[in-house]
Amino acid sequence: MQVSQEKRRNYRPLVSSKTLQKTMGRYYALTNYHRYWGKLMRRPLAWVTSGAPVELLRAFNIHSAYPEQYAAIYSARNATVNLCEVAEAAGYSQDLCSYARSNIGGVLRPDLAPLGGMPKPDLLVACNNICGTVLKWYEVLARHFDVPLLVLDTPFLTGELTTQAKEYVLEQLNAMVTDLEKITHRRLDEKKLAQQMSLSREITSLWIETRQYCRASPSPLNAPDLFINMAPIVVLRGSHEGINFYRKLRDEVKERVDLAQGAIENERIRLVWDNIAIWPQLFSFYKMFSEKGACFVTDTYSGGWAVEQAPGTPLESLAATYTEVFLNRSPKYRANQLINLIKEFKADGFVMHSNRSCKPYSLVQEVIRKEVIHETGVPGLMIEADMADPRAYAEEPVRNRVQAFLETFDDL
Amino acid sequence: MTKYFVGVDIGSLTVKVVLINDGLEILGQLKTRAGYSGKDVATRLKEQLLAESCLTPQRISATVATGYGRVTFPADREVSEITCQAKGISHLFPSSRTIIDIGGQDSKVIKLLPNGRVGDFTMNDKCAAGTGRFLEVMASALEVEWPEIGELVSSSKNPTKISSFCTVFAESEIISQVSAGALKSDILAGVCDSVASRVASMTRRTGLEKDIVFTGGVALNRGVVNALTKQLGYPLLVFQEPVITAALGAALLAREIHKSSI
Numbered sequence: 001m002q003v004s005q006e007k008r009r010n011y012r013p014l015v016s017s018k019t020l021q022k023t024m025g026r027y028y029a030l031t032n033y034h035r036y037w038g039k040l041m042r043r044p045l046a047w048v049t050s051g052a053p054v055e056l057l058r059a060f061n062i063h064s065a066y067p068e069q070y071a072a073i074y075s076a077r078n079a080t081v082n083l084c085e086v087a088e089a090a091g092y093s094q095d096l097c098s099y100a101r102s103n104i105g106g107v108l109r110p111d112l113a114p115l116g117g118m119p120k121p122d123l124l125v126a127c128n129n130i131c132g133t134v135l136k137w138y139e140v141l142a143r144h145f146d147v148p149l150l151v152l153d154t155p156f157l158t159g160e161l162t163t164q165a166k167e168y169v170l171e172q173l174n175a176m177v178t179d180l181e182k183i184t185h186r187r188l189d190e191k192k193l194a195q196q197m198s199l200s201r202e203i204t205s206l207w208i209e210t211r212q213y214c215r216a217s218p219s220p221l222n223a224p225d226l227f228i229n230m231a232p233i234v235v236l237r238g239s240h241e242g243i244n245f246y247r248k249l250r251d252e253v254k255e256r257v258d259l260a261q262g263a264i265e266n267e268r269i270r271l272v273w274d275n276i277a278i279w280p281q282l283f284s285f286y287k288m289f290s291e292k293g294a295c296f297v298t299d300t301y302s303g304g305w306a307v308e309q310a311p312g313t314p315l316e317s318l319a320a321t322y323t324e325v326f327l328n329r330s331p332k333y334r335a336n337q338l339i340n341l342i343k344e345f346k347a348d349g350f351v352m353h354s355n356r357s358c359k360p361y362s363l364v365q366e367v368i369r370k371e372v373i374h375e376t377g378v379p380g381l382m383i384e385a386d387m388a389d390p391r392a393y394a395e396e397p398v399r400n401r402v403q404a405f406l407e408t409f410d411d412l
Numbered sequence: 413m414t415k416y417f418v419g420v421d422i423g424s425l426t427v428k429v430v431l432i433n434d435g436l437e438i439l440g441q442l443k444t445r446a447g448y449s450g451k452d453v454a455t456r457l458k459e460q461l462l463a464e465s466c467l468t469p470q471r472i473s474a475t476v477a478t479g480y481g482r483v484t485f486p487a488d489r490e491v492s493e494i495t496c497q498a499k500g501i502s503h504l505f506p507s508s509r510t511i512i513d514i515g516g517q518d519s520k521v522i523k524l525l526p527n528g529r530v531g532d533f534t535m536n537d538k539c540a541a542g543t544g545r546f547l548e549v550m551a552s553a554l555e556v557e558w559p560e561i562g563e564l565v566s567s568s569k570n571p572t573k574i575s576s577f578c579t580v581f582a583e584s585e586i587i588s589q590v591s592a593g594a595l596k597s598d599i600l601a602g603v604c605d606s607v608a609s610r611v612a613s614m615t616r617r618t619g620l621e622k623d624i625v626f627t628g629g630v631a632l633n634r635g636v637v638n639a640l641t642k643q644l645g646y647p648l649l650v651f652q653e654p655v656i657t658a659a660l661g662a663a664l665l666a667r668e669i670h671k672s673s674i
Contacts, residue, residue: 366617373532384537394538396480397518401535404494408530411672412495412665 011222011290012256012263014229016248023245024231031065034119038063044122044184047141050234051129051325053152053318055200056173058238059193060180062123066235067141070118071099074106075279075388077114084389086112097357098389100137107144121145123183125176127152129328131360148183150176154323158330161320169319177315193314200238201309206246207233208306213253214297215345218262219270220253223296224286225263227277230302237305264290269409272341273299274368275353275361276387281395285385288402289351294409297345300326300337331364335371342376348409349379356386381405415473416465417670418458419662421493422450422481425516425544426629428659429457431465432667436503440465441656450481474670476662491665493658494522494533500661501625502528504651509621512611512640512648513658514630516544519611521618534618541577542610544629547636550603553583554596561604562634564597571601582606600635608639615644622646627654 014020030037034045046057048064057064074080080098083105088094090108092101103118110117124147126138135151142149152172155165177188207230214221221229229249236242256262271289273296278285289296304327310320326337342350352369355362369380381401386392414433421428427450428443442457454477462469477487478496493515501511502524511522519542520535540546551561572594576582582603589599607630615624624646630636631654641648651657 379532382534392538397535397537400480400492400494401533404492404530404533407492407495412491412499412529412668 011224012261014225014249014252016245016252017228019245019248020229020231023236023241026241027232027235028115031063032115032119034063034065038122042184045119046123046125047118047121047138048125049127049130049134049138051322051327052125052127053173053322055196055238055314056176056180056193056318057125058196059189060184060186062180062184064125064235065118065121067103067118067137068099069231069235070106070113070115071102071388072277072279074102074114075390076282078280078390079112079114080280080388081391082112083109084391097131097133097137097359098386098392099357100133102388103137104140107141121147123147124149125152126150127154127322129154129322129325131327131358133359148179150179152176152322154325154328156328157323157333161324165323166316166319169323170315173315173319190314196238197309197314197317199240199243203233203237203239203242203246204306204308206243206250208308210246210250210253211298211303211306213250213257216257216260217270217346218260218264218267219295219297219345220256220261220263221297222263222286222290223273223277223299224282226296226299226302227282230305233302233305262295264293264295266293267295268293269349269406270295270297270345270347272296272338272345272347272350273301273353274338274350274365275355276301276358278353278383278385278393279388280390281385281393285398288399289406292406294406296351297347298341300334300341303341327360331367331371334364335368335375338368338372339375342372342378347378349381349405351381351383351405353387354382354384356384356392357389358387379405379408415667415670416467416471417663417666418461418472418475419496419659419664419666420454420458420475420477420479420482420485420487421496421656421659421662422446422454422477422479422485423493423516423658424480424518425548426655427453427457427479427481428656429454429461430656430659430663431461431467432660432663434667436664436667438660441653441659443655446481450479451484454481454485474666476666476669478658478662488666489669491662493518494520494530494535496658496661496665497627498522498524498528498530498661499664500657500659501627501651503660503664504657505623505625505649507623508625508649510615510618510624512615512624512626513628514543514607514611514626514636515628519543519614519628521611521615523618523621532618534614536610536614539577540579541582542607542614546579546582547603547607547630547633549579549583550586551600553586554590554599556596556600558633561600565601565604565635565638568595568597568601570595570598571605572598574602574606577610601639604633604635604639605643607636608643612640612643620644620646623649625649625651627651627657629655
């Protein structure tokens with residue numbers, strides 16, 4: 001999710017991007033050299049899904065690395081096709097998620113992966129609140145590395161979180177504590193967990209505040225800014241470095257609003273984005289919009305990390321917060337979420353990325369699109385692509401749709 | 413002095429050029445295969461059309477280009493074929509609310525607002541099943557000329573079933589049906605049903621609202637028109653020259669753009 005800022009010529013560059021690069025650079029260096037310090041510091045390395053309760057892992061002094069995040073980097077650095085081909089040659093279907101395929105490809109051929117691939121994990125933690133694929137994907141990893149796999153099963157919420165669902169997840173979190181105590185040979189430090197929860201609350205509230213500034217017109221940030229700047233909230237949640245970065249970003253974004261500086265020149269169309277970024281085309285794709293004065297003022301994807309913690313004891317809070325993530329909820333909930341974003345951010349339209357890889361995000365989009373158009377009266381475009389695999393992106397048809405969509409805002 | 417406007421549609425298979433005047437009359441239209449360079453073909457067609465109408469290039473007040481080759485063609489503006497198609501069709505059929513356009517490699521459904529503007533649209537993606545090219549490949553596998561399709565299909569009593577979406581697989585499926593002794597007319601009817609079924613589901617997805625206009629090269633094919641009418645359960649309006657409606661829309665937009673610039 002950290003992509004070179006040099007390519008962002010048609011955007012107003014963020015000064016805080018230097019801090020971002022430094023913060024993330026340090027994180028990657030620490031992660032990739034884990035073998036030198038992990039044992040010494042008694043800090044095991046966990047590969048975790050993006051929706052895993054890392055606050056609990058941090059309380060056990062576990063260092064987390066995110067295959068999904070590395071997969072986004074592989075994609076931004078044009079390595080996904082090679083890595084996917086490795087996984088496909090090993091028998092994995094092209095219909096499988098491209099994050100999973102490129103991660104498995106990187107495990108089999110680290111020499112083809114940027115950053116030399118991911119460092120070997122000591123344990124794996126998968127939570128199915130984001131999708132079901134992670135279960136089988138992480139089982140493959142557990143067999144390959146012969147390390148423990150901890151799974152958190154969050155039941156799909158058709159409506160609100162029920163007491164049974166919450167208790168079911170809470171029970172698993174308690175079991176996870178026991179497992180982590182065995183793996184780390186440490187008792188759970190309640191005080192440290194509370195401290196992690198508090199740091200996590202702080203970083204989340206900074207990310208929420210920063211995003212709220214985009215209600216201003218012109219918006220101080222565009223979708224690529226949101227996607228690039230979400231990296232620390234994903235991987236450094238509950239860390240002081242992460243908080244320091246988001247303070248800087250918040251201050252800069254606030255200043256942009258005070259000075260009425262937009263992320264793009266001449267903002268005239270405000271849009272909401274739905275689904276994961278198209279990483280391999282991050283700049284060329286969004287440029288088709290920005291050069292016509294269309295700015296993505298908010299999105300559901302990086303907004304997935306702008307959710308306040310649920311109340312209760314730390315474990316109760318984790319159980320509710322991680323079960324209530326938007327991808328684990330009904331189409332009705334997701335339609336309302338988009339409707340509210342369109343109203344709150346005074347958007348003129350929305351764009352949905354039908355992401356070949358991400359089935360839970362994409363399968364219900366057409367139903368949601370119709371509902372949102374009906375409720376808000378603004379137009380909604382559907383683009384077919386993939387978050388990481390450029391082979392699923394057909395530029396000319398995409399350009400055609402984008403142009404036709406933007407023309408509906410003109411007087412043609 | 414009368415003003416003239418040109419619309420150029422450089423599609424994946426065919427190039428179309430339409431000339432109109434200020435009074436919205438279609439003064440001429442030409443079409444031919446796009447070949448290797450759609451831009452060169454379009455330039456030649458435009459020159460030919462002007463020559464036939466005894467007009468010098470200077471007499472053209474504005475030109476709008478559309479279609480896949482729109483970016484390469486020197487025009488006053490390039491506009492997507494969705495907007496052009498909407499403009500052309502709402503001019504020809506003011507009561508239209510749904511456009512089904514099947515071209516060379518695109519099939520699209522456009523929902524029109526009462527003011528003739530685009531409300532919503534759906535297009536095929538990455539796959540050319542249900543498009544003109546699909547029909548062409550199948551017709552060629554059966555050694556049938558394009559104009560014969562409609563008549564052959566109308567004589568079919570037991571259309572075969574083409575289950576493959578993929579053009580290449582569908583072609584092999586047809587070859588198997590030929591080997592199994594199926595009649596040419598029945599296979600072709602199956603092909604038309606297959607195109608119609610794919611486009612009908614796209615139409616329902618976008619939302620079916622009367623009047624429905626069917627346009628694009630495939631609208632010339634009676635086999636598909638009949639199959640689609642049957643599947644949708646509504647009559648379809650077809651312009652006598654369905655291939656040129658996007659180019660006509662482009663010419664109409666050229667006129668509007670010129671008017672708003674003065």
